[in-house]
Amino acid sequence: MDRVESITTASEPEGASPGLSIPQLPVDVCEQIIGHIATRVDLGYRFMSGEPHLPTLTSCALVCQDWYYLTWYHLRQRIYLRGRNDVLSLSKTLRAKPRLHEVIQQVIISGASPGERQPIRHLGTFAAMLAGKAPRLLWITIEDAEWTIGSVRMEDIGFLGVFSYIDSLHLSNVTLSSVAQLSHLVSALPRLRNLKCFNVSCLQKQQVSSASLPLNCANLVDLELRWVAPAVEDLFVHISRASRVRNLVHGVDVGFDPSSAVSRSQTLLDASSTSAEAVELHLYLSSSARDGGAIDATVGKFS
Numbered sequence: 001m002d003r004v005e006s007i008t009t010a011s012e013p014e015g016a017s018p019g020l021s022i023p024q025l026p027v028d029v030c031e032q033i034i035g036h037i038a039t040r041v042d043l044g045y046r047f048m049s050g051e052p053h054l055p056t057l058t059s060c061a062l063v064c065q066d067w068y069y070l071t072w073y074h075l076r077q078r079i080y081l082r083g084r085n086d087v088l089s090l091s092k093t094l095r096a097k098p099r100l101h102e103v104i105q106q107v108i109i110s111g112a113s114p115g116e117r118q119p120i121r122h123l124g125t126f127a128a129m130l131a132g133k134a135p136r137l138l139w140i141t142i143e144d145a146e147w148t149i150g151s152v153r154m155e156d157i158g159f160l161g162v163f164s165y166i167d168s169l170h171l172s173n174v175t176l177s178s179v180a181q182l183s184h185l186v187s188a189l190p191r192l193r194n195l196k197c198f199n200v201s202c203l204q205k206q207q208v209s210s211a212s213l214p215l216n217c218a219n220l221v222d223l224e225l226r227w228v229a230p231a232v233e234d235l236f237v238h239i240s241r242a243s244r245v246r247n248l249v250h251g252v253d254v255g256f257d258p259s260s261a262v263s264r265s266q267t268l269l270d271a272s273s274t275s276a277e278a279v280e281l282h283l284y285l286s287s288s289a290r291d292g293g294a295i296d297a298t299v300g301k302f303s
Contacts, residue, residue, distance in 0.1 A: 057071055073099065078106045078108065081107060087129060101135060102136050103136070104134040107139070109141070109143075110145060113144070114144060116144060117145055118145065123152050124153050131160070132162045135165065139167075144172075146175045157188050164191060167192060168192070168193070173200075178204045180204075183213065198225075200232050201229045202228075234264075237267055240272040247280075249282070250265060250279070252283050
């Protein structure tokens with residue numbers, strides 16, 4: 001990026017004297033301001049309360065052409081891919097701007113329409129086409145997705161192993177055909193330490209066998225699951241037994257069958273009890289469970 005010596009911060013007022021100087025800021029000061037804003041962007045914050053700093057960074061890009069170039073790379077720390085065309089466009093951009101290879105930290109794979117669970121065939125396209133082209137990628141998020149059988153080739157998922165820095169995997173609002181898909185995805189990420197599942201359903205109903213455990217599950221230290229299908233919860237139980245989980249966050253839906261929910265969750269807590277240092281529990285109480293007895297029974301078992 002070509003640098004300019006200073007950036008105008010105010011336009012010349014009408015009727016001003018010809019010799020009136022225009023207030024300016026040195027470009028390095030502007031760069032530090034934008035860099036400070038960018039460092040406040042928490043890649044995981046959006047799952048809780050939105051992205052309060054990202055709109056500010058976007059507004060900076062609209063101030064003037066110089067500020068646009070100062071913010072361009074910061075805005076591309078997080079990349080959204082909602083279809084195959086987005087993957088092709090990203091590949092083209094990486095060829096045109098090699099510096100961007102080192103900038104990307106998070107990739108979000110989602111369905112074409114935000115808020116609707118739709119097929120994510122482009123997950124395989126991303127893995128195969130961009131393997132090794134984002135060496136600083138730390139985080140993969142899959143959201144608003146329906147992972148149907150055969151839509152993503154398992155051999156393509158294997159290409160994710162080339163992204164050697166990835167240590168976090170998040171699934172949010174996802175429907176799996178089989179919990180084996182999640183297991184295979186985890187196995188493809190050798191340095192994975194952080195696994196989160198939020199509102200993940202699964203068409204598979206039978207219990208998970210310990211034989212289907214991810215090969216690298218012993219490396220996981222941070223687990224979070226909130227409102228997931230029993231098969232997914234069962235997989236987390238097996239992972240907890242095989243790993244040294246340090247931090248566990250669990251969301252429980254105490255609905256029409258609170259005893260069943262408590263029993264499954266107690267199994268998870270027992271599985272991680274030998275290694276967990278911090279446990280965070282979230283209870284969702286539907287109208288059928290808003291009586292004192294159900295709440296006392298649930299909290300009592302967890303304590």
